[in-house]
Amino acid sequence: MLNKVAKLKLLGARIKEFRKKRNMTQEKLSEKLDISRNYLSKIENGKKTMSLDLLFEIKDILEMSGNDMLEFN
Numbered sequence: 657m658l659n660k661v662a663k664l665k666l667l668g669a670r671i672k673e674f675r676k677k678r679n680m681t682q683e684k685l686s687e688k689l690d691i692s693r694n695y696l697s698k699i700e701n702g703k704k705t706m707s708l709d710l711l712f713e714i715k716d717i718l719e720m721s722g723n724d725m726l727e728f729n
Contacts, residue, residue: 665702672700
């Protein structure tokens with residue numbers, strides 16, 4: 657079973673992966689989310705948590721399914 661830190665890192669990596677698949681920079685995504693690029697970077701590196709609202713907003717902008725977001729292979 658994964659601990660909280662490991663889950664945050666994996667979730668952040670999935671967000672980063674899908675952001676890059678969409679050819680979107682951190683700057684562009686952070687603007688759409690109305691958050692700082694630094695905060696987004698920390699999310700992608702598993703160093704910061706986020707609200708459920710922000711998680712769902714990221715999911716929608718990056719056109720991720722729930723499975724896409726939470727499938728940690």
